[in-house]
Amino acid sequence: MTDTYQKIARSQAEYARCIDDDRLEEWPGHFHGACVYKITTAANYRDGLEAGIVFANSPGMLTDRVSALREANIYERQSYRHIIGQPSILFEDAREVRSETPFLVARILQDGDTDIFATGRYLDLYKLEDGEVKLNERTVVCDSSRIDTLLALPL
Amino acid sequence: MAEPSTMPKEDRSDAQAWPAEGLTRVPYRVFQTEASYTAEQQRIFHGPSWHYLALEVEVAEPGDFRTTRVGDTPVIVTRDSDGEIYAFENRCAHRGALICLDAQGKGKKDFSCVYHAWTYDRKGNLTGIAFKDGVKGKGGMPDTFRMQDHGPRKLRIALLHGLIFGSFSEQVPPIEEYLGEEISSRIERVLGGRTPVVLGRFTQVLPNNWKLYMENVKDSYHASILHLFFTTFELNRLSQKGAIIVDESGGHHVSYSAIDHEAGKDQEYSRQQLRSDSEYRLADPSLLRGFDEYHDGVTLQILTVFPTFVLQQIQNAIAVRQIVPRGVGKTDLNWTYLGFADDTPAQRLTRIKQGNLVGPAGYISMEDGCVGGFVQRGIAGASAQQAVLEMGGGEAQSSESRVTEASVRGFWKAYRSNMGV
Numbered sequence: 315m316t317d318t319y320q321k322i323a324r325s326q327a328e329y330a331r332c333i334d335d336d337r338l339e340e341w342p343g344h345f346h347g348a349c350v351y352k353i354t355t356a357a358n359y360r361d362g363l364e365a366g367i368v369f370a371n372s373p374g375m376l377t378d379r380v381s382a383l384r385e386a387n388i389y390e391r392q393s394y395r396h397i398i399g400q401p402s403i404l405f406e407d408a409r410e411v412r413s414e415t416p417f418l419v420a421r422i423l424q425d426g427d428t429d430i431f432a433t434g435r436y437l438d439l440y441k442l443e444d445g446e447v448k449l450n451e452r453t454v455v456c457d458s459s460r461i462d463t464l465l466a467l468p469l
Numbered sequence: 470m471a472e473p474s475t476m477p478k479e480d481r482s483d484a485q486a487w488p489a490e491g492l493t494r495v496p497y498r499v500f501q502t503e504a505s506y507t508a509e510q511q512r513i514f515h516g517p518s519w520h521y522l523a524l525e526v527e528v529a530e531p532g533d534f535r536t537t538r539v540g541d542t543p544v545i546v547t548r549d550s551d552g553e554i555y556a557f558e559n560r561c562a563h564r565g566a567l568i569c570l571d572a573q574g575k576g577k578k579d580f581s582c583v584y585h586a587w588t589y590d591r592k593g594n595l596t597g598i599a600f601k602d603g604v605k606g607k608g609g610m611p612d613t614f615r616m617q618d619h620g621p622r623k624l625r626i627a628l629l630h631g632l633i634f635g636s637f638s639e640q641v642p643p644i645e646e647y648l649g650e651e652i653s654s655r656i657e658r659v660l661g662g663r664t665p666v667v668l669g670r671f672t673q674v675l676p677n678n679w680k681l682y683m684e685n686v687k688d689s690y691h692a693s694i695l696h697l698f699f700t701t702f703e704l705n706r707l708s709q710k711g712a713i714i715v716d717e718s719g720g721h722h723v724s725y726s727a728i729d730h731e732a733g734k735d736q737e738y739s740r741q742q743l744r745s746d747s748e749y750r751l752a753d754p755s756l757l758r759g760f761d762e763y764h765d766g767v768t769l770q771i772l773t774v775f776p777t778f779v780l781q782q783i784q785n786a787i788a789v790r791q792i793v794p795r796g797v798g799k800t801d802l803n804w805t806y807l808g809f810a811d812d813t814p815a816q817r818l819t820r821i822k823q824g825n826l827v828g829p830a831g832y833i834s835m836e837d838g839c840v841g842g843f844v845q846r847g848i849a850g851a852s853a854q855q856a857v858l859e860m861g862g863g864e865a866q867s868s869e870s871r872v873t874e875a876s877v878r879g880f881w882k883a884y885r886s887n888m889g890v
Binding site: 355357367370372374386387390461462466 | 572667668669670671672673674675676695697698700701702749751752753755756801806817820821822824825828829830832835836838839842
């Protein structure tokens with residue numbers, strides 16, 4: 315139990331650091347298996363509405379998100395600082411773990427303006443393989459339905 | 470100095486400032502001043518225009534309700550037991566508090582203000598006042614007070630292919646007349662005879678005046694320049710034919726593109742040479758493997774209704790967008806992503822995947838969230854200067870070329886007509 319908890323906390327810390335350090339090319343590598351990544355809102359999640367602000371269900375879709383940000387999309391230079399809370403283990407058996415983890419993301423724009431950009435929780439599904447936790451699905455549930463200006467970098 | 474007495478004081482500076490060139494110039498101050506903003510609330514948002522309120526399916530049953538805004542004005546939309554849809558101002562007739570605090574709900578029999586429990590039926594009529602007759606014969610409202618003389622302002626309602634529009638104006642023409650046949654038929658093309666399903670709702674907070682977003686969405690000139698997703702990944706496999714439609718008022722427009730099979734052959738030929746040079750491809754092109762929904766080859770249709778409604782078809786990504794001003798330099802863009810009740814699971818997944826194209830993180834709409842802010846910041850010291858809108862000439866008419874600002878000029882034509890400037 316404790317072991318799993320620590321592995322998930324470590325995985326989440328590495329995930330956040332990858333984004334905040336602008337190593338986006340490594341971000342898809344944090345996903346395995348089904349590679350489901352979705353950003354939605356608490357209201358949509360509560361009401362069972364399926365659409366996401368971002369939705370991916372393959373390694374390629376994750377890679378394409380990064381390529382588009384690097385090569386195609388236009389947005390002001392910015393970075394995030396993720397503050398990740400303690401994971402709650404919602405379910406665990408020999409094969410998989412479901413967890414919920416609160417986060418706070420500050421967005422720092424090039425002129426130095428820093429705002430709380432998003433708060434919410436990661437609803438994660440990890441598969442246990444060879445003693446390791448492998449992130450298969452992450453649903454990012456933002457507390458607010460309002461997104462300031464645009465959402466470029468992944469949460 | 471003689472001035473028209475009918476013009477409110479706050480309009481004068483803008484009226485004087487409008488450049489002699491007419492539709493091809495827009496004075497920047499209309500994006501910057503409280504005076505313009507205040508006048509717009511009265512002349513446009515309470516004027517003879519139709520404003521998108523909600524979808525019929527969002528208030529499907531009697532007692533279902535949603536709260537929204539028409540400009541600054543908070544509004545309740547609900548369905549009564551007679552099956553009809555009603556909308557009224559979300560403002561208690563007593564002391565002005567919001568009557569309803571929730572964004573949406575079901576099973577509402579009446580609406581009671583939390584402040585003093587003045588109560589309204591689902592048509593917006595005042596039906597109850599706490600302690601109206603006082604307590605033990607003392608206090609209470611005077612005998613001369615008639616509840617029927619008091620109530621929040623009611624909106625006229627127009628329903629069109631599942632969309633609910635409202636207006637505070639008695640002068641607004643019927644919706645079909647307001648839109649004209651060409652615009653109406655393009656709404657019908659997307660929504661007619663179908664039951665929409667809400668797939669998600671997101672609000673994008675834009676750091677700019679509401680009119681800068683409306684200009685952007687009507688601007689077919691910027692699409693291939695600002696939005697590089699399709700060109701970077703070489704996704705325009707066939708050359709596209711398209712056109713824009715601007716209605717007579719100028720305020721409503723449609724921009725569309727369709728696969729042109731004849732031109733497509735040539736394009737495909739030249740593409741072969743391009744292909745080897747290009748570095749970028751989608752790793753998962755299934756994003757754009759849509760289904761033929763409308764059988765007319767049209768892969769993109771962006772439609773606006775003056776002043777603040779957008780209906781979008783980008784391949785199979787269908788959405789309505791409602792634009793709500795939140796102050797001179799701040800605007801809420803409310804996205805409602807749609808599917809339809811008869812979608813197969815595979816079709817539904819396609820819509821969810823193509824949702825990546827639009828919204829606050831959209832591959833081809835992300836830039837629209839920030840470019841209005843670039844203008845708002847760029848013009849900060851240029852109140853006396855003006856924007857130039859001469860691409861495609863000076864008129865505001867339909868055009869077979871999309872390299873035109875005709876529909877942007879159309880917006881200003883309708884704006885000036887409504888504002889009297």
